[in-house]
Amino acid sequence: MACLLLRWLVLLLSVFGFFGAHAEEPAFDNPLVSVSTSAGVIVLELYPDKSPITVANFLSYVDDASYTETVFHRVIPDFMIQAGGHLADMTELEGKEEIHNEADNGLSNTTGTIAMARTNIIDSASRQFFINTNDNTRLDHSAESCTREDEAATEAAAERGLVRPATCESFGYTVFGRVVRGMDVVRHIELVETKDEGDFYDVPVSPITIKGMKKIGFDEIDNPAVSGNDQQHASEQLQNAQSGSIVDNTPALVLLIAIDQFRNDRIDASLPGGLGKLAREGRMYTDASLDHGLTSTCPGHAVMLTGVNPSKAGIPGNYYVDTAAWELKYCVEDDATEHLVLGGEEGRSPWMLSAPTLGQQVKARFDGRSFSVSGKDRAAIMMAGHEADGVYWFDKDQVRFTTSKFYQQSLPDYVTTFNQQFVDALPLLWEHDAGRFRPDDYSGESDDNSRVSGHEIRDGDIDELGERIYDSPYLDTLTFELARRLVTEEALGQKGVTDVLAISLSANDTVGHQFGPYSAESEHTLNVIDTELAMFLDLLDQTVGEDRYIVALTSDHGVANLPEWQTELGQNRCPIEGGRIGLYGFIGSLLFDIYAEYTAPWDFPTDLVMFSGSQLYINRPYLAQNQLEFDQVVSGLTRILEAEPGVKKLWTRSEIEHTQSNEARLLRNSIVEGASGDLYLQMEQDCIISDTGTTHGSLYDYDRSIPLIFYGQWVSPGIDSTPVNSIDIAPTLMEVLGIPVPSNLDGKALELSF
Numbered sequence: 108m109a110c111l112l113l114r115w116l117v118l119l120l121s122v123f124g125f126f127g128a129h130a131e132e133p134a135f136d137n138p139l140v141s142v143s144t145s146a147g148v149i150v151l152e153l154y155p156d157k158s159p160i161t162v163a164n165f166l167s168y169v170d171d172a173s174y175t176e177t178v179f180h181r182v183i184p185d186f187m188i189q190a191g192g193h194l195a196d197m198t199e200l201e202g203k204e205e206i207h208n209e210a211d212n213g214l215s216n217t218t219g220t221i222a223m224a225r226t227n228i229i230d231s232a233s234r235q236f237f238i239n240t241n242d243n244t245r246l247d248h249s250a251e252s253c254t255r256e257d258e259a260a261t262e263a264a265a266e267r268g269l270v271r272p273a274t275c276e277s278f279g280y281t282v283f284g285r286v287v288r289g290m291d292v293v294r295h296i297e298l299v300e301t302k303d304e305g306d307f308y309d310v311p312v313s314p315i316t317i318k319g320m321k322k323i324g325f326d327e328i329d330n331p332a333v334s335g336n337d338q339q340h341a342s343e344q345l346q347n348a349q350s351g352s353i354v355d356n357t358p359a360l361v362l363l364i365a366i367d368q369f370r371n372d373r374i375d376a377s378l379p380g381g382l383g384k385l386a387r388e389g390r391m392y393t394d395a396s397l398d399h400g401l402t403s404t405c406p407g408h409a410v411m412l413t414g415v416n417p418s419k420a421g422i423p424g425n426y427y428v429d430t431a432a433w434e435l436k437y438c439v440e441d442d443a444t445e446h447l448v449l450g451g452e453e454g455r456s457p458w459m460l461s462a463p464t465l466g467q468q469v470k471a472r473f474d475g476r477s478f479s480v481s482g483k484d485r486a487a488i489m490m491a492g493h494e495a496d497g498v499y500w501f502d503k504d505q506v507r508f509t510t511s512k513f514y515q516q517s518l519p520d521y522v523t524t525f526n527q528q529f530v531d532a533l534p535l536l537w538e539h540d541a542g543r544f545r546p547d548d549y550s551g552e553s554d555d556n557s558r559v560s561g562h563e564i565r566d567g568d569i570d571e572l573g574e575r576i577y578d579s580p581y582l583d584t585l586t587f588e589l590a591r592r593l594v595t596e597e598a599l600g601q602k603g604v605t606d607v608l609a610i611s612l613s614a615n616d617t618v619g620h621q622f623g624p625y626s627a628e629s630e631h632t633l634n635v636i637d638t639e640l641a642m643f644l645d646l647l648d649q650t651v652g653e654d655r656y657i658v659a660l661t662s663d664h665g666v667a668n669l670p671e672w673q674t675e676l677g678q679n680r681c682p683i684e685g686g687r688i689g690l691y692g693f694i695g696s697l698l699f700d701i702y703a704e705y706t707a708p709w710d711f712p713t714d715l716v717m718f719s720g721s722q723l724y725i726n727r728p729y730l731a732q733n734q735l736e737f738d739q740v741v742s743g744l745t746r747i748l749e750a751e752p753g754v755k756k757l758w759t760r761s762e763i764e765h766t767q768s769n770e771a772r773l774l775r776n777s778i779v780e781g782a783s784g785d786l787y788l789q790m791e792q793d794c795i796i797s798d799t800g801t802t803h804g805s806l807y808d809y810d811r812s813i814p815l816i817f818y819g820q821w822v823s824p825g826i827d828s829t830p831v832n833s834i835d836i837a838p839t840l841m842e843v844l845g846i847p848v849p850s851n852l853d854g855k856a857l858e859l860s861f
């Protein structure tokens with residue numbers, strides 16, 4: 108009867124919008140977790156500043172999906188609802204380490220707060236939690252609470268057979284967050300019919316299941332997409348996969364195609380080959396972009412199969428300054444001799460990459476295999492990650508495809524054979540048509556190897572052969588040929604497990620840097636990719652099977668138009684006439700100013716400041732030795748740089764961290780603690796620091812714009828204008844594969860079938 112009354116009361120209050128009003132919005136910095144239950148979604152705000160241990164513990168269960176499939180097993184109206192420790196059949200799940208009780212943090216067990224459940228022992232909470240549905244202040248820590256000393260004394264007494272009468276109150280239950288959305292769901296759960304079952308009391312008659320928990324962003328608070336059914340589907344598929352058999356409908360091969368420097372607008376559905384086919388028959392996202400601000404190749408590839416932004420992947424840019432050694436380092440550079448490039452003198456490995464790739468997950472879960480191939484070492488390594496069965500790239504100096512001892516001690520025979528064959532098959536010159544968009548010979552293009560058709564390949568200086576191949580579409584022809592050999596020699600997608608193959612086509616970038624997008628050279632390069640991709644997809648149809656593989660196609664970044672062309676189009680927004688800033692003039696005058704102001708007469712300006720792309724690093728030991736203040740140098744650099752035409756802003760770390768703007772957010776997503784610079788230099792749009800060609804690296808739309816296409820029987824074809832990011836690729840593929848999507852990914856799984 109009381110129950111029924113309460114139900115009515117709740118209904119009335121709901122109708123009058125009592126629970127609909129958001130009393131107090133969560134603090135911007137606090138973590139938010141969406142709890143998807145069979146009764147609806149609850150969003151929690153957590154308080155890491157008040158309950159650091161408890162929050163970290165709770166999030167560790169969220170992160171590894173430990174709460175998925177647990178139920179609210181204890182529900183008492185007017186008191187609380189408890190969950191997190193039992194499955195629907197009341198099986199008790201093992202917890203991790205018991206944690207230190209933080210009930211003395213000053214927070215009270217008021218209505219809507221979440222607290223840890225525990226046994227009578229003070230420090231015994233592990234995984235179970237409860238949401239207070241009333242002001243349960245008797246659960247709070249107070250001056251009368253027993254201390255740990257009291258507890259130890261009681262225990263010691265008990266060991267001697269003595270029972271000490273309790274003279275103090277319970278230590279209290281640690282409040283570590285509160286419900287900020289979905290209190291109506293909590294009320295609904297609070298009032299379901301319950302029963303007693305064996306040793307358990309107040310168990311809901313129909314189980315209320317937690318389908319999944321996920322950390323969400325502040326902007327997702329009113330739209331916390333945790334798809335319960337999908338997660339359930341995922342865990343079923345996982346169980347099947349773990350029991351040794353691939354679910355019939357699981358892809359046998361995941362193919363990632365990355366086209367380096369491929370801006371979204373260059374996708375052309377009318378192309379006759381593979382690119383056109385994917386654009387027409389796949390699901391094409393027309394509003395795809397990078398969700399980070401430093402748009403270079405290494406981070407761009409790092410995000411594709413990890414599903415996290417560069418800040419979490421550990422990769423700020425292609426280069427960074429190792430501040431301890433005060434040296435510029437490459438993102439895949441590795442000094443360990445056991446990680447040398449085969450046939451080379453330098454080491455390469457993914458040691459900086461701090462997030463697991465899809466390939467690693469597939470290896471761990473399905474016993475599948477993971478391969479990558481690219482014209483560039485950093486692309487191949489970032490897509491494959493730490494464990495892979497073959498990671499190959501083109502080494503300009505050796506004029507062959509190679510790998511690092513980090514992955515393999517020697518090249519497979521078929522790679523060696525390929526290396527011995529391909530040079531003779533290359534033409535003397537790279538010849539191409541005039542181009543549809545603009546004349547072959549165009550001002551601003553690099554004349555390093557001819558501005559017009561007839562660029563040297565095998566013709567000319569043999570020492571330059573590697574470089575010439577690297578800067579031509581033949582780089583991609585070779586990459587595809589090696590990928591075809593991988594498919595046949597390794598029987599990819601043909602061994603009853605799920606394999607991953609990632610291919611990055613670098614020539615679109617190397618050619619694009621010299622001639623710009625829409626040049627005759629870039630157009631030809633794209634046509635080569637289109638033709639080669641068609642052949643490659645044909646091979647997969649024959650070997651893996653038409654309906655047995657899924658393709659994701661994307662890019663690591665976009666690019667700026669050639670400034671001369673941008674000017675001709677009447678779209679150049681750079682305040683400098685023509686849009687070009689000479690690299691040596693710009694850096695030279697900057698270094699001179701730093702020298703004159705800080706390091707003259709005996710030291711180099713680079714003893715104090717080093718550059719890596721748009722990042723500036725300040726040498727702290729040098730400051731100390733020369734009685735310079737960090738802030739004083741920062742304001743000096745700001746004055747010097749912001750006086751330069753074409754410079755928009757020199758950002759400090761603190762500005763990046765505290766500014767509420769999309770630009771600041773994008774920069775935050777690129778910041779890696781311990782590797783990022785102290786300052787970030789933002790140029791005006793369309794300003795290119797280079798005498799010829801064009802480049803990328805900025806946070807502007809043209810550099811962040813990328814294509815995203817999914818193709819395969821799991822995908823409903825069509826044009827989709829939903830805004831998406833390349834961090835969404837990994838979680839989307841994970842859902843198709845039935846791998847539970849970890850809640851700590853930055854990307855979200857996209858809905859591919861309708």
Ligand SMILES: [Zn+2]
Pocket residue numbers: 367368403404405407616663664
């Ligand atoms: Zn790139």
